[in-house]
Amino acid sequence: MASKFQASDDFDDQFLTCPVCMPHFRDPRILPCLHTFCKGCLEEWVTKQQPLECPTCRTQVSLPDQGVDGLKTNFYVNNLLDFAAAKKGAEPGVPCQICEGNREGSKSWCADCAILMCDSCTLLHRKFPSSKDHEVTTEEILKAEEGRSKFHRKRHCDKHKKYELEFYCEICKTLVCTACTVVDHRPGKDHNPVEIATVAQKRKDTLQGLLQDIDPRLNEIEASVKEVERKMSNLMPSREEATNRANACFNQLVDLLREREKEIVGQIDEQCRADGKALQTKKEAIEFELVGLTSARTFCQQAVEHGSDVHVVEVGNQVQTRVETLLAKQLDLESNWSEFQFVENTAVANFKKAIGDLGGVKTDIDASKCEVVVKTAVEGFECIAELTTMNQEGRPCVTNSRAVTANMKDPSEHNVPTQLQMKYGGEWEISYVPTVTGIHRLEVQVNSEQVGGSPFDVQVHGKETPALTIGQKGRGVGELNWPLGVAVDKDGNIAVVEKGNKRVQVFDGRRGRSLSTFAVEGEKAFGIDVDSNGMFLVTSWGKNYGIRRYSKEGKLLNTFQPDCMKHPLGVAVLQDGRMVVADNKQKSCLLLQPDGSLIREIGKGQLRSPYFVSVDESRDVLFVTDNSAHKVFAFNLGGKLMFDFGKQGDNDGEMKNPHCVRVDPAGNVIVGNAGDGRVQVFGHDGTFTQKIATVEDGYATGIALTHDGNIVVACFHGHCMELYMYK
Incomplete structure (x- = not known):
């Protein structure tokens, strides 16, 4: 609702107008921020914007699993629309909606039938057994001061259409009718229907x-x-x-x-x-x-x-x-x-x-109270420190760019170039790219005075330290819940499947800022990849399993559920549109046509528990992790086993429940363990070359390569993703 509500009987017509399309509301739905819009307007808005923001207050909105259909209906606005229609219909010259003849006499409104009736039709209406108990509002009440407050649209049960919603099941938290209290919500340990008036009064007292x-x-x-x-x-x-x-x-x-x-x-x-x-x-x-x-x-x-x-x-x-x-x-x-x-x-x-120092702009900035926060610094990565310029009272305060300087030296006293960027409200970002590890010295001055604590010691770490951690446990924007498959789209953004939130969330690959989310169908979402057109392919197992293709905006385009598929996990899409999916129940990999039809089954009788797949298209080699065998198997796309590598253990080249796999542009194979969190690199022939990192939570579930040649790893138990150096 975009306008102020007026208490008089002649309420503001703008109050009943959708702020997006401007006509009166049609099926008004309430966003969590309490602003109301037409259902159709919201459905169109969702297709244009991700994540969704309220068109009025710009608050980010998380839609229910059912999308716009799951939003609450604004029955108060519906009542006002009905009231306005009924009041206008009661004016002289408007015919009775039953006999269509009486235009001048007084009229009444039946809330059950949603029709306007003349006096004669009203008398007949009240005599019919089927309508004698209907709620009829007379013209006098419609025109009275309290007319609007007494005018309510009746709500009927979706299951028992003839019955009104008169009870509220406190256990199920849903409105029910009298028939429901006998059938589906019979009072007992599982249900507790209470009269609506009792619950409503409690809510009114709270509000x-x-x-x-x-x-x-x-x-x-x-x-x-x-x-x-x-x-x-x-x-x-x-x-x-x-x-x-x-x-x-x-x-x-x-x-x-x-x-x-x-x-x-x-x-x-x-x-x-x-x-x-x-x-x-x-x-x-x-x-x-x-x-x-x-x-x-x-x-x-x-x-x-x-x-x-x-x-x-x-x-x-x-x-x-x-x-x-x-x-x-x-x-x-x-x-x-x-x-x-x-x-x-x-x-x-x-x-x-002192001509060089003659004059200046005096502000309230107190350099001694300014604060600098140094973020994790890793060799070879763009790193940042955050400066907040403060006034004498210790509050953030804006100053001009010429007043702030930042200089950094590495352990050998060589200058490290820095860049300053003003962000918001006295906040500044100091960025730099260290080329060596060890203690660096960062000097920050404001108005030619050292800020408190400057110069700062900055410990630059090696490659095994994550340069960026994205997400934490939760359901909100930027939060993650049991992340699994990871992929990088054509724009360099990172897409991750969240098993717990049943969605895909897309992040900016440079700073880790959430860009969009979309819900995925299927019971247990798992793997993800991006095809040559930038579309997302997402697998899910359990009830309603399959491979689903989504647009960049998260719109479901099509679903693949071939008969040969039972339990799809990891998926890889080839440049020509063919797909390879690991099927854990079939204990094999399925090579599929772009339309989802089976080309051949690969690894049957050789694989025990296939999880993730990656394809080296330059050599037509498919790599698949076998979680139970603690190995990675290599097949050609014709289905022939070429070799396998790895065995259970803690040493370099050994594996513990290998989960995710990714082939880099040079043909090296990157493997992440679910058993101990190690991320290792093997040559194209399976020879161990190096260990990249050990993720903090000890459970690496997804791997992707960023456009600048680094690795992003999904940490299942840590509910986050970690970005590591890999060049």
């Missing part, structure tokens, strides 16, 4: 308490917005005053100081722009919170004051969760800006002594 907590926070945020606006109004006068003082000083130095004058004025302008951008960003951030909380308050108030019992029960938990989340959110409502001014550092008579 009423939340309403009392919202107003103080709204007042606090509104006051903060006004304070930022006040400071913004002083920003330009401050700029003008500083500029005038700078001009007055530099006009005395004529040509000798013209270049210096321009530099200082430019610094002032940059400071003004930086402060202005920071204040504008701060204002938008605060207004964003204000809009979200105001919207939640409006929705909550509507539910308490005007929602039916069904509506309150239907959305009460969702409203409570949204409001409690907003109220619990830690907000920084301080603008952290103070006026700057031009400072005359040197008397005009003595300007020749």
Whole structure:
């Protein structure tokens, strides 16, 4: 809902208008942030944007497993639409919807039949046995002040169409009808149906308490917005005053100081722009919170004051969760800006002594309070340190780029090039690429003063230390739950199958930022690969097993379930579209045509527990891990066993439940163990060459090669992915 709700009977028509398509809502659905849109609009929006953001407040949205269909219906809006239609239909000149003849008399609305009737038809309607108990609203009630609050659309059971939803099963957390309480939700240890009115009153009491907590926070945020606006109004006068003082000083130095004058004025302008951008960003951030909380308050108030019992029960938990989340959110409502001014550092008579330092822009930055966080540094990788510039009160504060410098030296005192990039609100990123291991020295200065703790000792690690760890356990954006198969798409992004969340999540391969997610069908998702067109091939085993092809946006394109397939795990797609899949139940690998039909079965009678596959297309060799045999088998695509390598053990070249496998462009075979987490590299003939790493959780379940030649490994028990050096 995009507009304010009006308490009068003539409610705002915009309140019933979808913010996306603009006509009145059609099948309105509620997002977790409590904004409402047409179901069709949301379905179209999902196809254009991943991850999905609310079109109104830009909050990232995780859809239910059923997608848009799983979102709650906004029955309050439906009631208002019905009410508006009924009220308009009761106007003079509108015919009765039954007899189609009476246009001038008073009319009544049947909530059960959703029709408008004249007085005569209303009397007949009440006499029929099938409709005598229907809820009929008279024209007087429709026009009365309280008409809207008494007008409710009836909800009927999806299974027992004739019965209204009158009970709430507290154990199943679902609305049920009288028939359900006898059949599917009979009271007992597994079911506890309670009258809706009882549950609704409890929810209303909870929401009423939340309403009392919202107003103080709204007042606090509104006051903060006004304070930022006040400071913004002083920003330009401050700029003008500083500029005038700078001009007055530099006009005395004529040509000798013209270049210096321009530099200082430019610094002032940059400071003004930086402060202005920071204040504008701060204002938008605060207004964003204000809009979200105001919207939640409006929705909550509507539910308490005007929602039916069904509506309150239907959305009460969702409203409570949204409001409690907003109220619990830690907000920084301080603008952290103070006026700057031009400072005359040197008397005009003595300007020749310190011309290089003449003048400057004074800000509230306190170098001693600035903070630097050094992230894990690995030889050969782009590494970063994060600087936060602070004011004298220890709060983040914006300054101009000329005020910050960073220099790094390696253990041999050679310079390591660094780059500075301003991020947001006083946050800076210092990036560098170390070429040797050992202690490096990072010196960071602000306004020519060393920040607290500078210079910093930076330990640069070797290749066996992960340069980047992506994800942690959870269901949200950027979080992972039992990651398995990993693949890198044509854009260099990392796609990972999450068994626990039944989805594929795609991450930026450089920084590990989540870009998109999409749900996958099938009971137990497992392997993934990318075809030559950039489409994702995902396997799943268990109920509804198969190989499914998804678009880059996560739309299901087709499903392969050939009769020869029983338990598909790892999958590899060839350039010509053929697929190889390891089938654990068949104890073989299946070479399939692009349409999913079987070409041949490979490894039958030789494999015990095949898991993952990878193909060296330059030699037409298929490598498959055998988890139980602690080996990797190599077959040609004709089905002939060429050789195998590995045995159970802890030494180099030995394996412990090998799980994932990947062939690099040179034909080397990279194998990850599920038994001890070691990631080892073997030559194309199976000869051990090196150990890359041992993942922290000891359970390597997926391997992929990034475009810049590094390795990303899925860590099943660690619920993350680790990026290692491999060139």
